[in-house]
Amino acid sequence: MDLILYLKQHIILSPEMEAQVQGAFRQEELPKGHPLLSPGNFSQKVFYVEKGVVRTYYIKDGKDITHSFMVEGSFFVSIESAFFNSPSPYGVEVLEQATIRTIPYPDLEKVIDGSQALQKLSRLVMINAVKTFSDKLYSIQFQSAQERYNSMLEKFPDIMLRVPLGHIASYLGITQETLSRIRAGKV
Amino acid sequence: MDLILYLKQHIILSPEMEAQVQGAFRQEELPKGHPLLSPGNFSQKVFYVEKGVVRTYYIKDGKDITHSFMVEGSFFVSIESAFFNSPSPYGVEVLEQATIRTIPYPDLEKVIDGSQALQKLSRLVMINAVKTFSDKLYSIQFQSAQERYNSMLEKFPDIMLRVPLGHIASYLGITQETLSRIRAGKV
DNA sequence: GTTACTTTTTGATTTAGATCAAAAGCATTG
DNA sequence: CAATGCTTTTGATCTAAATCAAAAAGTAAC
Numbered sequence: 461m462d463l464i465l466y467l468k469q470h471i472i473l474s475p476e477m478e479a480q481v482q483g484a485f486r487q488e489e490l491p492k493g494h495p496l497l498s499p500g501n502f503s504q505k506v507f508y509v510e511k512g513v514v515r516t517y518y519i520k521d522g523k524d525i526t527h528s529f530m531v532e533g534s535f536f537v538s539i540e541s542a543f544f545n546s547p548s549p550y551g552v553e554v555l556e557q558a559t560i561r562t563i564p565y566p567d568l569e570k571v572i573d574g575s576q577a578l579q580k581l582s583r584l585v586m587i588n589a590v591k592t593f594s595d596k597l598y599s600i601q602f603q604s605a606q607e608r609y610n611s612m613l614e615k616f617p618d619i620m621l622r623v624p625l626g627h628i629a630s631y632l633g634i635t636q637e638t639l640s641r642i643r644a645g646k647v
Numbered sequence: 648m649d650l651i652l653y654l655k656q657h658i659i660l661s662p663e664m665e666a667q668v669q670g671a672f673r674q675e676e677l678p679k680g681h682p683l684l685s686p687g688n689f690s691q692k693v694f695y696v697e698k699g700v701v702r703t704y705y706i707k708d709g710k711d712i713t714h715s716f717m718v719e720g721s722f723f724v725s726i727e728s729a730f731f732n733s734p735s736p737y738g739v740e741v742l743e744q745a746t747i748r749t750i751p752y753p754d755l756e757k758v759i760d761g762s763q764a765l766q767k768l769s770r771l772v773m774i775n776a777v778k779t780f781s782d783k784l785y786s787i788q789f790q791s792a793q794e795r796y797n798s799m800l801e802k803f804p805d806i807m808l809r810v811p812l813g814h815i816a817s818y819l820g821i822t823q824e825t826l827s828r829i830r831a832g833k834v
Numbered sequence: 835g836t837t838a839c840t841t842t843t844t845g846a847t848t849t850a851g852a853t854c855a856a857a858a859g860c861a862t863t864g
Numbered sequence: 865c866a867a868t869g870c871t872t873t874t875g876a877t878c879t880a881a882a883t884c885a886a887a888a889a890g891t892a893a894c
Contacts, residue, residue: 539774539777539778543771543774579760579766580756583769583770583773584730586770586774587726589777590726590776590777590780593781594726594780596784597780597784597787600784600788601787602707633788
């Protein structure tokens with residue numbers, strides 16, 4: 461969803477503010493496979509997905525672990541880089557032809573500071589980030605592989621069919637073999 | 648740590664702002680065992696722990712699961728109540744004689760809106776909440792019970808000795824029996 | 835179609851930690 | 865100091881999912 465539209469759905473945006481946001485965010489059309497950020501690099505960019513599917517991941521013991529799938533209307537920023545001045549453990553890559561809007565975090569902070577409404581919205585976006593983590597923690601801690609698979613089917617029915625098995629398995633916190641068995645109903 | 652001192656460590660606080668904060672937060676001395684919030688209740692209160700130890704928890708399948716230990720200098724708010732107007736799945740209780748400062752979230756929001764510096768700090772506090780969840784998710788997903796135990800020993804050496812085994816076990820995401828065995832070095 | 839390569843599935847075995855059950859330690863109260 | 869309840873430990877068994885290994889299915893390149 462278009463960034464401005466997204467904002468207008470949540471807050472009232474003055475024409476001046478709208479122009480400021482439009483100008484502050486870059487817009488990029490990116491093909492499948494395009495890396496937006498590689499793990500271990502430093503980037504203070506905030507990403508907004510207007511269209512397409514993007515994946516964030518990190519490398520653990522040489523293995524690629526999917527951390528999240530981002531669909532239209534999602535924000536991402538490396539907390540490590542933007543707030544703690546260190547390299548990002550996360551990488552970000554385009555899974556499906558995407559339209560991405562980006563802005564350096566310090567610039568975004570200035571824009572936000574200029575609007576009470578944006579301040580409130582930015583808090584909401586962060587709260588949602590906390591909630592996403594909280595939900596994922598709960599699912600890893602208390603749900604079985606089968607249950608997590610079912611939840612994901614509900615949440616991302618489309619993604620399940622289109623991305624490689626390995627990405628989904630690592631996202632669910634299970635091995636590819638287990639996911640394959642679950643899918644086949646052999647559990 | 649005293650709330651005002653905490654704020655001053657992070658930002659510059661004008662005398663007027665300081666007075667406003669002092670007035671807006673209530674202060675309570677609470678004994679061990681005192682419930683600050685019961686699971687299933689609605690509370691928009693933001694808690695700040697000035698002194699003592701507090702625990703947040705929830706009930707899962709009739710079992711009491713410790714979600715976090717809060718020591719001096721920690722904030723807590725039920726996201727569900729404060730932001731989504733629903734009952735809090737979390738409960739909060741005093742583990743050790745504590746000094747707690749509280750403020751309804753809507754009031755806090757007004758205070759924050761009046762100060763650029765507080766806005767920035769509130770973002771940082773939220774970022775830290777995200778990071779805490781992120782770290783906990785990682786530890787549950789990739790670390791063994793033994794490793795989690797060791798990390799906790801480093802992070803909360805004092806708490807480990809003073810709170811009931813069951814609280815620690817559920818916090819670590821393991822059973823009491825397993826924790827007992829780990830402690831005895833029988834693993 | 836044949837070859838080569840990647841992705842997915844199937845099978846056998848192992849393992850960390852759970853569960854179930856009971857014993858041992860420790861406090862508190864009369 | 866018994867008697868009564870907690871909390872913690874110990875022991876035996878079970879289980880979900882990992883690991884290891886190989887077969888099968890897809891995909892692309894020639």
